Amino acid sequence: MNIKFASRLIISLTLTFLIGPFLIIILAGLSAGDFMTFPPDGMSLKWYIKVFTVESFRESFWLSMLLAVFGTICALILGIPAAYAISRYDLPYSETIKTIVAAPIIVPGIIVGLALLRYLVVPLNFTVTLALFMAHTALVLPYAVRVVSSSLNNLRGDMEEAAVLLGCGRVGAFMRIVLPNIRSGVLAAFILGFVTSFNQVPVSLFLSGPGVRTLPIDMLGYMEITYDPSVAALSALLAFLSVAIVFVAEKFLGFSRYV
Amino acid sequence: MFQNRKEGLALALPAAIFTALLFLLPVGMLLSEGFKVDGLWSMQGYIDFATKPLNQTVFLRTLKLGFLVVLVSAIIGYACAFCIVNLEGRHRGRVFGLIVLPLMISPVARTYAWIVILGRTGIVNDTITGLGLSETPIRILFTETAVFIGLLQLFLPLMIISLVSAMENLPNDVIPAARVLGASWFKVFTKIILPLTKDGLVIGGTLVFTGSLTAYITPAILGGSKVLMLETLLYQRVNVANDFVSAGIIATILIIMSFGANVLLKRIATARD
Amino acid sequence: MSDNFVSLQKLSLAYGQTLVVPHLDLDIRKGELIALLGPSGCGKTTTMRAIAGLMAPQSGHILIDAQDVTRIPANKRGIGLVFQSYALFPHLSAFENVAFGLRLKKLTNSDITKRVDRWLETVGLAHLAKRKPDDMSGGQQQRLALARSLVLEPKVLLLDEPLSNLDARLRLDMRLELQRVQLETGITMVFVTHDQAEALALANRIVLMKDGKIEQLGAPDELYNAPQTRFAADFLGFQNIFEVEDQTIVGKGNALPLSFQTKARYLAWRPGAVTLEKGKYEGKIKSVSFAGEQREFVIEAPIGQIKATTPAANLPRQIGEIIRFDLPSEGVCELRE
Numbered sequence: 001m002n003i004k005f006a007s008r009l010i011i012s013l014t015l016t017f018l019i020g021p022f023l024i025i026i027l028a029g030l031s032a033g034d035f036m037t038f039p040p041d042g043m044s045l046k047w048y049i050k051v052f053t054v055e056s057f058r059e060s061f062w063l064s065m066l067l068a069v070f071g072t073i074c075a076l077i078l079g080i081p082a083a084y085a086i087s088r089y090d091l092p093y094s095e096t097i098k099t100i101v102a103a104p105i106i107v108p109g110i111i112v113g114l115a116l117l118r119y120l121v122v123p124l125n126f127t128v129t130l131a132l133f134m135a136h137t138a139l140v141l142p143y144a145v146r147v148v149s150s151s152l153n154n155l156r157g158d159m160e161e162a163a164v165l166l167g168c169g170r171v172g173a174f175m176r177i178v179l180p181n182i183r184s185g186v187l188a189a190f191i192l193g194f195v196t197s198f199n200q201v202p203v204s205l206f207l208s209g210p211g212v213r214t215l216p217i218d219m220l221g222y223m224e225i226t227y228d229p230s231v232a233a234l235s236a237l238l239a240f241l242s243v244a245i246v247f248v249a250e251k252f253l254g255f256s257r258y259v
Numbered sequence: 260m261f262q263n264r265k266e267g268l269a270l271a272l273p274a275a276i277f278t279a280l281l282f283l284l285p286v287g288m289l290l291s292e293g294f295k296v297d298g299l300w301s302m303q304g305y306i307d308f309a310t311k312p313l314n315q316t317v318f319l320r321t322l323k324l325g326f327l328v329v330l331v332s333a334i335i336g337y338a339c340a341f342c343i344v345n346l347e348g349r350h351r352g353r354v355f356g357l358i359v360l361p362l363m364i365s366p367v368a369r370t371y372a373w374i375v376i377l378g379r380t381g382i383v384n385d386t387i388t389g390l391g392l393s394e395t396p397i398r399i400l401f402t403e404t405a406v407f408i409g410l411l412q413l414f415l416p417l418m419i420i421s422l423v424s425a426m427e428n429l430p431n432d433v434i435p436a437a438r439v440l441g442a443s444w445f446k447v448f449t450k451i452i453l454p455l456t457k458d459g460l461v462i463g464g465t466l467v468f469t470g471s472l473t474a475y476i477t478p479a480i481l482g483g484s485k486v487l488m489l490e491t492l493l494y495q496r497v498n499v500a501n502d503f504v505s506a507g508i509i510a511t512i513l514i515i516m517s518f519g520a521n522v523l524l525k526r527i528a529t530a531r532d
Numbered sequence: 533m534s535d536n537f538v539s540l541q542k543l544s545l546a547y548g549q550t551l552v553v554p555h556l557d558l559d560i561r562k563g564e565l566i567a568l569l570g571p572s573g574c575g576k577t578t579t580m581r582a583i584a585g586l587m588a589p590q591s592g593h594i595l596i597d598a599q600d601v602t603r604i605p606a607n608k609r610g611i612g613l614v615f616q617s618y619a620l621f622p623h624l625s626a627f628e629n630v631a632f633g634l635r636l637k638k639l640t641n642s643d644i645t646k647r648v649d650r651w652l653e654t655v656g657l658a659h660l661a662k663r664k665p666d667d668m669s670g671g672q673q674q675r676l677a678l679a680r681s682l683v684l685e686p687k688v689l690l691l692d693e694p695l696s697n698l699d700a701r702l703r704l705d706m707r708l709e710l711q712r713v714q715l716e717t718g719i720t721m722v723f724v725t726h727d728q729a730e731a732l733a734l735a736n737r738i739v740l741m742k743d744g745k746i747e748q749l750g751a752p753d754e755l756y757n758a759p760q761t762r763f764a765a766d767f768l769g770f771q772n773i774f775e776v777e778d779q780t781i782v783g784k785g786n787a788l789p790l791s792f793q794t795k796a797r798y799l800a801w802r803p804g805a806v807t808l809e810k811g812k813y814e815g816k817i818k819s820v821s822f823a824g825e826q827r828e829f830v831i832e833a834p835i836g837q838i839k840a841t842t843p844a845a846n847l848p849r850q851i852g853e854i855i856r857f858d859l860p861s862e863g864v865c866e867l868r869e
Binding site: 007008014015017018020021022024025029036037038078079081082084085086089090091092094096097100101103104105106107108109110111112114115116118119120124134135137138141145170183193198199201202205206216219220223231232235236238239242243245246255 | 263264266267268270271272273274275277278279281282283285288289301322335338339341342343346354357358359361362363364365366367368369371372373374375376380381382408412415416419469472473475476479480490493494497503506510513514517518
């Protein structure tokens with residue numbers, strides 16, 4: 001048997017399975033008809049245009065965007081020092097701390113949303129937006145710590161010692177030597193966090209209120225009411241956005257090293 | 260390694276406290292609801308939950324689908340990872356990029372596509388009726404098969420990534436060496452590749468299993484209320500019946516299963532040594 | 533007082549619960565080039581890190597230039613350290629690497645430029661000032677690291693395995709470079725190495741360490757010719773070391789009468805000191821190998837294996853043959869323990 005041919009076949013089939021559905025979505029969104037079908041009924045851009053005119057999509061898009069940006073920034077502010085402590089210090093209880101920080105990964109999002117709603121929003125009068133923001137920060141934190149840690153582990157520790165011996169303080173060594181050298185790791189963490197947060201659904205299932213809905217939840221709601229191709233068009237547009245971000249990141253940072 | 264422990268703690272504690280207080284504490288409180296009936300500690304909730312046939316079905320289905328997705332993704336993952344590792348540099352990067360790509364796309368979009376493909380008037384059914392294999396469209400959407408396909412597509416990349424990086428770390432030439440020593444491909448896989456990539460398999464398996472358990476959108480869209488999974492059941496119990504005891508129980512089960520899968524996979528992997 | 537410029541007094545060093553250096557006293561003279569020599573795990577690197585201030589001693593004191601610096605943080609001690617990996621800053625150019633410490637001292641720009649240029653010139657890197665460390669060869673990186681430390685005019689320069697990352701030819705260049713810098717600046721240098729040849733070639737004095745203790749301290753020729761312990765002898769290339777009881781060499785349950793008088797408990801010979809083809813002992817040739825200028829023999833004798841060398845031209849003997857040999861009084865080294 002020709003191994004090269006077999007290997008190409010396996011890769012092609014897998015890629016078709018993984019990416020094919022997406023091409024279909026893109027095309028389905030181009031349909032001129034009023035219902036989702038494939039192959040599409042004629043071609044038009046009307047659904048792609050309609051997406052921008054739906055008020056609720058616009059609002060939920062901005063909410064998702066803000067959550068993703070500020071949640072991730074917050075996660076980095078908490079996560080970078082934690083990652084630094086874990087990789088460079090003789091840290092007491094380091095296993096416990098690592099477990100706590102990593103825990104949100106295995107807690108199903110739906111439970112997080114429900115728990116925050118029931119114990120923070122209702123009794124303590126947190127706003128839904130604040131609860132969402134906290135949930136997203138906590139969910140992104142493990143990724144931030146992991147990516148920044150791996151970046152720090154690739155940076156030799158003796159560089160900070162060298163800086164200290166040349167007269168730097170501990171903080172100065174971090175700002176002048178460490179940070180510039182893990183910049184691409186931090187950026188990678190930001191992008192990974194942003195995408196994770198932006199695409200996050202289950203957390204917001206319970207954490208939505210009047211005027212406070214994230215984009216994926218809004219899309220789910222829209223789908224339940226109408227079966228027109230605008231959700232397909234929107235999905236395709238979001239996919240392009242994600243792909244563009246990742247493409248640029250990969251081009252400049254070699255992003256896939258950190259995933 | 261800096262030896263100042265207080266300084267280290269000062270850097271690490273904000274993150275740990277944030278997560279513990281604003282994340283783990285509320286979640287823990289929710290879990291504890293499963294052990295309460297009318298405000299009193301009791302296991303009655305668990306007994307009631309376990310005796311309902313619907314709950315049993317949903318629990319077993321979630322478990323079964325989780326394992327199936329891990330199994331199938333491991334098989335495809337190994338085949339794929341092996342092929343990818345053997346590609347030359349530039350090509351390998353591109354293929355790897357395409358495998359990672361779906362992870363960056365909203366699961367809503369990724370799941371939505373399957374409605375178009377698997378629906379009554381979708382591509383699959385059009386093909387089947389077009390070829391005359393069946394008179395009427397067959398039901399794929401809202402079956403376990405649809406959920407399985409959706410989950411597999413969602414989480415396969417995680418398995419492939421883990422296995423590719425495990426295989427890249429294989430020492431040079433161990434496979435040719437084993438072949439020269441007379442091992443069949445099957446032996447090469449079970450005696451060389453599997454033991455040396457077990458860490459990747461454990462990581463990938465845990466990610467895929469946990470992902471399948473905790474996915475909400477895929478069972479919600481592709482399974483609907485006909486094929487409930489634990490996540491969708493939880494949503495239903497809270498939204499329809501305001502039943503926080505069941506919610507606490509399901510949440511506990513999900514977390515224990517995620518933990519359990521990790522421990523079990525580690526056990527399986529190390530047992531081979 | 534020139535005698536103890538750097539002084540380690542009752543120093544005890546530990547990583548967590550592991551005591552690496554239990555109790556160390558060492559005086560280093562001003563302007564000397566001293567080597568801390570020993571196998572890995574002997575505490576030499578730990579001692580160097582303690583001098584630099586990168587780890588705090590459990591007890592004891594470190595004095596530099598008559599000042600107790602035990603409690604002074606690393607960035608205020610005025611000590612230079614050239615790391616084994618060089619630890620250059622990859623995001624900064626060669627110039628900025630050297631300027632790093634000067635900028636922290638808030639010197640004026642023209643002053644910084646002047647000093648950096650002078651040092652880049654000294655180490656022969658003036659033409660590479662704009663280059664990033666990753667685009668430089670190992671030897672250039674080494675010299676850059678040296679310049680980066682020396683530009684701050686430290687009281688003491690510490691070097692961690694300074695020649696280990698260089699190939700054989702560059703090692704010689706670098707050795708000359710270090711000796712030249714030391715001669716020109718008169719700086720006190722302490723370097724750590726596991727390679728006896730490096731220590732012998734470079735140092736004025738060698739501190740041989742074992743298990744965190746000083747095994748022997750002395751000038752290179754002293755150590756080379758007169759090691760005092762089995763450990764020191766073995767480390768410095770005495771491959772034949774035997775115990776002595778009642779004027780006989782004992783080993784493997786057998787005894788051979790000595791041909792000379794000694795009071796030592798142990799005797800050691802280098803392979804070159806063993807005479808072949810004559811003498812009162814006999815052994816079987818276990819292996820012969822040709823090593824360029826000489827031929828190396830391993831001989832199986834009743835007391836154990838003997839390693840011997842002869843000039844390559846001599847003795848084309850075969851494996852398995854019986855050969856006579858002697859362990860003569862010339863070239864023997866008497867060990868106290």
